Amino acid sequence: MKKQFKTLLVAAAVAAAPLLTATTASAADYPSRPVKFVVPWPPGDLEDILTRIIAEEMTNETGKPATVVNKAGGGGLIGAADVANTPPNGLTIGSFVADILTTHVLAGNAPYEKDTFEPVGIFLDYPFVIATKADSPYNNLKELAEYSQTHDVSLGHFGYQALPTAITFKAAVKEGIKFASDAPFDTNDCSTLATGDADVINTTTQQILACLKSGEAKVIASITNERISIAPDVPTLAEQTGISQTTWNGLFVKKGTSEEIKNRIAEIAQKALKDQRVSDLVANTGAGIYWVGGADAEKRVANDFEASKELLKFMK
Known part of the structure; x- marks a missing residue:
């Protein structure tokens, strides 16, 4: 049943994915076209609200439209597969919860590999x-x-x-x-x-x-x-x-995206997270808002991936 589900996810993602004609892009003209942020959950939760604030800031900063697309289904896997099947040019950015990069991969549910994505930055500690x-x-x-x-x-x-x-x-x-x-x-x-x-x-x-x-x-x-x-x-x-693992959310792009583009996205995201609306959200919900990028973000994903191996036995 799990293999059938995974096959359906792959088929759906491939059918919906654009032709992978451009595989690289430079930061000089980034973004050359509209940017899409993929939230693999329904609208209204914390990651959705925060990603919309980041997308709004990108539109203001670059003059190119940046939109949020909610692509729910499969415990977040439908949206993640959509990002996995796009070119590494920073024009499609996933707003992913930790499960997407850890437990789903380890459990064999994911229609992508462990190293399919690279972190731009982790910014939300779910309350x-x-x-x-x-x-x-x-x-x-x-x-x-x-x-x-x-x-x-x-x-x-x-x-x-x-x-x-x-x-x-x-x-x-x-x-x-x-x-x-x-x-x-x-x-x-x-x-x-x-x-x-x-x-x-x-x-x-x-x-x-x-x-x-x-x-x-x-x-x-x-x-x-x-x-x-x-x-x-x-x-x-x-x-x-003594159990330190938490549930976080971050921005991820396809592996191979240039460092310059990832840095530009990170710069915009960090500016957006200083918005008063974010401060209000923290005060009202207790959400943890911060920024962990670059090598530190990669290390956190890797550590949580290893920690999640032990957690699998607690997932029925």
């Missing part, structure tokens, strides 16, 4: 959290582990192939948390907790902002590099368990 109702009798993972020994606790997540789900399962094993049941949901929001569909959820802060602000829900761990701004007293997963 993934482990949350529960405010009146739950545990405030951290250690207390949750103790409670779960004598009480049934259910977990809600975004699916068994999602990186944050695997990280949560790994943390549960490490800390001795016993989930009596777990289930994937399209959304893990305030209603998931309020209706009792799950006692604990793995989700993003923007999905539970309403009940965090109302005091009906609380965060017991953040799967982030640093503590999130909207819950500064809550330790990160790394602080509580």
Whole structure:
């Protein structure tokens, strides 16, 4: 079934891809044509909002139209395959979550190779959290582990192939948390907790902002590099368990794109991330916004690729 799915992805991507006539481009005339940013998810989430701000800045800086295309499907693989089948000229840029470069490749789901893409820069640390109702009798993972020994606790997540789900399962094993049941949901929001569909959820802060602000829900761990701004007293997963892997998003281009072009894209993206709208987004959601480019970005991808090998056993 997995091979059939991969074959369909390849066929769809090839059918939609433009003819690969130009394989290189120089920075002197970049961009010579309109630029397309591919977000392999539906509109509205953090990576989509931020990529649109970057595309807007590119339009303003270069005078050439830069647009965002949402190409959802296959857990992000449809959009990634679209970028994989374009020339290395910087005119098609992928806005990719970590899974695209790590777990999907390792699991054999991806219709592209490990080295198909090169990072321009990583810029978003998703504010993934482990949350529960405010009146739950545990405030951290250690207390949750103790409670779960004598009480049934259910977990809600975004699916068994999602990186944050695997990280949560790994943390549960490490800390001795016993989930009596777990289930994937399209959304893990305030209603998931309020209706009792799950006692604990793995989700993003923007999905539970309403009940965090109302005091009906609380965060017991953040799967982030640093503590999130909207819950500064809550330790990160790394602080509580030693598991440091997070879910990030970055800009990627086809391998072979010139350094000059990648540097130009990076320059524009870093300027865009100083926009007041980005600061507001950080304040409202706790998202981590930063810039890791060049060799440091390549090292981070490589490290997470190796770390994800061990995570595969936690992905059902």
